[in-house]
Amino acid sequence: MRYSSFFVGTTLLFTVHAQAELVINDSISSTVTPPSQITTPVTPVSDRFQSCLANLRSQAINSGVNASTYDRYTQNLTPDYSVVEKLNYQPEFSTPIWDYLSGLVDDERVRDGQQKIAQYRSVLNQVSQTYGVPAETVVAVWGVESNYGNISGKYPLLQSLGTLSCEGRRQSYFRTEFFAAMRILQRGDLTEEQMKGSWAGAFGHTQFMPSTYERLAVDFDGDGRRDLVSSVPDALASTANFLKKAGWQTGMPWGFEVKIPQGMSVAGESRRNKKPLSYWIAQGLTRADGSTIVQGNLTTTTPAGLMMPAGANGPSFLVFKNFDAIYGYNAAESYALAIAHLSDRLQGAGPFLTPWPTDDAGTSRAERREIQRLLLSKGYDIGEADGLIGDKTRQAIQKEQVRLGLNPTGRAGQQILRVLRNEQAQKMLP
Ligand code: CA
Numbered sequence: 001m002r003y004s005s006f007f008v009g010t011t012l013l014f015t016v017h018a019q020a021e022l023v024i025n026d027s028i029s030s031t032v033t034p035p036s037q038i039t040t041p042v043t044p045v046s047d048r049f050q051s052c053l054a055n056l057r058s059q060a061i062n063s064g065v066n067a068s069t070y071d072r073y074t075q076n077l078t079p080d081y082s083v084v085e086k087l088n089y090q091p092e093f094s095t096p097i098w099d100y101l102s103g104l105v106d107d108e109r110v111r112d113g114q115q116k117i118a119q120y121r122s123v124l125n126q127v128s129q130t131y132g133v134p135a136e137t138v139v140a141v142w143g144v145e146s147n148y149g150n151i152s153g154k155y156p157l158l159q160s161l162g163t164l165s166c167e168g169r170r171q172s173y174f175r176t177e178f179f180a181a182m183r184i185l186q187r188g189d190l191t192e193e194q195m196k197g198s199w200a201g202a203f204g205h206t207q208f209m210p211s212t213y214e215r216l217a218v219d220f221d222g223d224g225r226r227d228l229v230s231s232v233p234d235a236l237a238s239t240a241n242f243l244k245k246a247g248w249q250t251g252m253p254w255g256f257e258v259k260i261p262q263g264m265s266v267a268g269e270s271r272r273n274k275k276p277l278s279y280w281i282a283q284g285l286t287r288a289d290g291s292t293i294v295q296g297n298l299t300t301t302t303p304a305g306l307m308m309p310a311g312a313n314g315p316s317f318l319v320f321k322n323f324d325a326i327y328g329y330n331a332a333e334s335y336a337l338a339i340a341h342l343s344d345r346l347q348g349a350g351p352f353l354t355p356w357p358t359d360d361a362g363t364s365r366a367e368r369r370e371i372q373r374l375l376l377s378k379g380y381d382i383g384e385a386d387g388l389i390g391d392k393t394r395q396a397i398q399k400e401q402v403r404l405g406l407n408p409t410g411r412a413g414q415q416i417l418r419v420l421r422n423e424q425a426q427k428m429l430p
Contacts, residue, residue, distance in 0.1 A: 049079040052166035056175060063179040069186045073158055083160045083199040084168040093394050093410045097309050097334050102362030103387075104144055104338040109365075110345045113143045117346065123233045127220070131240035132250030140343035141239045141329060145207040149232070152204055153197035157181050161201045161210070177201045180210035189217070194229045204228035205235035206242075216242045246328035247321055251297045254326060254340040255304070255319035257288035257352050266312045271319050271333060274303035280318060288353040293318070309333055315352040360413040371397070371412050374420040 053074045060070045116139055117124060124135035139148075146152045161181055164174035181201070184190055197203025201210060205228055208217065217226040220237035228235045260266065261284035278300040281293050285306075294300060304318040317323075317337070327336040341352070355361070363371065365387035372385035372393055380396035394410035401408040404419055 046078065049077075049163070049166055053077065053162065056165060056178075059175065060179045060182065063176075063183070065179050065182045066186060069182055073182055073185065073192065074162070077158060077162050079163040079166070080155070080159050081163065081167065083155065083163050086199045087164065087168050087170070092391055096356075096358065096362075096411075097337075098356035098358055099362040099411060099413065100334050101338055101341065103365055103368065103389075105342045105345060106364035106366070109143050109147070109342065112148055113139050113342065113346045116142070116148050120232060120236065123220070123236060127233075127237050127240045130237065131244045131248075133240040133243045133248050134343070134347075136346040137243065137254075137326075137339070137343040138236050138239050140339045140346060141243075141326075142205055142236065143342055144335070144339050146205050149205045149235075152207065152229075153199070153202065155197060155199045156192075157195040157197055157201055157203060157210070158192065160197075160199050164200070174201070177210045180214050184210055184213060189226045190229060194227075205232065206239045208238070208242075212242070213238075216245060242329065243325050246325040248325045249321055252302075252320055252322055253296065253298070254322040254343070255307070255317045257354065258285050258293075258306070258316055258318050259288050259290070259354075260285065260306075260308075260312055260316055266306065266308060269306040269308070271305040271307040271323065271327075274305045276301045277304055277318075280304060280306070285318070288315075307333060307337075309337060310357055313357045315354040315356065358413075360409075360411065360415040363412055363414060363417060367414075367417055368412050371417050371420065374417075374424060375400070377424070 057067075057070055057074075061067055113136075117135055120139075121135075124138065127133070127138060128135050142148055158178070158181060161174055161178040165171055165178045181195060185192060185195065195203060198207065202208065203210075204213075208228060213226070213228065217228055217234065217238045218241050219226045219234060221227075221231050221233040223231070225231075226234055226238070228238055258280075264283050264285075277293055277298060281300065285293060287293060294302075302320065304320050306316060307319050307323075308314065308316045323336060323340060326339050327333065329336070329339070345351075368387040368389055369385045372382060372387070375382055375393065375396045376385060378400075380392075380399075382392045382396050383390075389412045393412065397412060397416055398408045398410040400416060400420065401410070406415065406419070
């Protein structure tokens, strides 16, 4: 597991991620809690931080950090309290799964991923042979985690993990990661300069936490260092190693979209509630394209769960053990589905056949940039048109929706895009 279990099913799950586009509220499972109060330091900040670090010294040494390593990396360390605010941040808007997936699995990411597969074909072949995980699945993780190495975070790890070890909730969790980060430096795998990541400490091409890095990172290019920051072969192999250790079954699918027959009871069905395929076949389930369930290496006894991320009226899936292996990467079903779906798209499959149960479908990153450009041209101060929908963009959309008499959801969906586009076109008319 990449994060400890307390993140499961909470909004925090996404806010610990490097990518701003993942700072969302998991509409499937979350309940919004009011933001916690941030403790105001009563003693001078630097004194308080340094005395906390002094108190952690023996704990660090017990965990395998040399005294000299600890002193060297904490001597001039300063806190960054902005990461404590991020820990306490609760998104103001919730994001439906169709918005989440349409941004993570869009034509742009499929095209970029296919280009990466071509570029790294020989190393990916070796990785697949060694770990038994398909190239497309490994590359899909890479694409979702860091947009193929383009967004891997800018927070110096020791600073953010050191701060979170001394302030806020979950200090003991972050201490484990803080010490692990120092042991990675001590081993010489990486330099301090290389260790930058998300505010919560996930870093590199595949956004491992330091403790995961220690357990599962591999040196695949043979230079003697496990480098998931600068070496793509190390990063790809480490991802495959992660999935293998998480129970990946070579030659088996993650799952596929299915068609639920009318009248079939789906109460109590879930990813976890696995039943042999014979059960689902007897219920009248077929693949979404109408073809038979048992194909390839599957048999009637293979266990599968029925996952319905937007209820029985949206796209529904039979999922196998390999889906759980992907889920282990970052415990959220929507997240695992993004990786699984992207891996299918990289193999040439199309979008899901069943539409999401909404009359306002989600937008690709290109369309989100277009919405932002349209808002900028109306004078909204929303920063750059980067396709990342943050609170500022959402608030601007909400204002526009109010003006237009639409439901003020703040969502960057197809509806607001269409309306703003039309307005712009009208303006251009003579
Ligand atoms: Ca290496």
